[in-house]
Amino acid sequence: MDHEDVNDAVTAMLRMLGPRTTDDWTVRAGTLEWTCWQTAAHVGHDLLAYAGQLAARPTDGYLPVDLTVRPSASPADVLQAVTACGGLLSSAPATADPAVRAWHWGPCDPTGFAAMGVAETLLHTYDIARGLSVDWLPPAGPSAAVLDRLFPAAPPGDPTRVLLWCTGRGDLAGLPRRTSWCGRRRSRTERRSRTERGGRTERGGRRPGVRSRAGVRSGAGVRSRPDVRSRAAGVRSQAGPTVAAPGPARSTGARRPRETPGVAHAPGVTPGPMECFAAFRTRH
Template identity: 45%
Template structure:
């Protein structure tokens, strides 16, 4: 009888360093954009590129805020006021000063990413907090922040005429953490774009709706590090 393959090593966890890396690469890429391009649409989104960066910064800030309280909420979001600046625009708590230009906008993004990374680093792994896609842990919120960064930078790169191909290892780790049922027959980056409804994948119909699963993959003992 053929032998059952031995299980491979468990995947590396998603870390705050991974989040730092994703945001740093995104900011460097977006910094190459023409100042005149920011008013254009971000890929298939209904928002312009400026609004999309504000939305991404808002995501990272909101994840940090959700984990930060001494007792994080488990039934809803920390009640910041999220509001749109125009009908159809993203509902954010974070907005960048337009007078600061694209450099200021990217500084807002970098600061929001640093806030989330700092909270992930300092929050014990047994802590749980609410997210609409499943109560999650610090690693899960880091993975969410990376996913938002990678795929929205893809949207932005389309609108800003930039090239964006993030590292395969980052994509693979967030796929394992948030999309455990995604196929493993293609490279991680095309698979992540497929998992988030942004691309076709051979043998799999394009997704018209999608969500990740942020719930922890295994129990973590209280007080672990």
């Protein structure tokens, strides 16, 4: 996936949510604990975070930077912020050397960050649409591309429905509803290379029972790594108070209980994705 996919995902979000900025965005976004407003701010936060990773290329954690959105910002203002952050993420993979790697619970290439940005945008647009009682689904083409890049072991079927199932947002016939998940940060080429060296199974996953460096057991039952505390909470500017948009967790060594969208988050803590792409638990 590349910068054009990021642009297309943000365009789809704006096309869907732009005409609905006068609706009540204080309602919950689907099954998430966040409101529609908070969820949109979270999208901007993650797009900015992914762009920052590719620009700075850190090797051991996320940058100590958080997007903050003023509580007085309207839904239209938040979407403008998402547009800006999406533009930054689009520019990052467009100009980055394919060999560039940046930290996301291990090394991740530009196509991985682009795919994560597309997934965050489309999936949370779906969440917000549900909160606003609008019938909308992620497009099939981008959904298939995200599955190919982040979920190579996904079952066959309609790509949109499969993506929703992979991320705990839907059901598939004959399969249990997922309560945790993990996207692959490595590219298909890297997974194939490691397989040829004997370090991976033919499907590209770790051999059953082998622990990753992040302390997550991969294989039949993927266990999410506990989230970590953000190094930056809300920031106060001269223009007034701001609120930290929910975003990626950072590797600071200070762990806390894993995130659950059905549980309110403590003040000063920035909730966000866990191991690999965005492993999480859903509320039933």
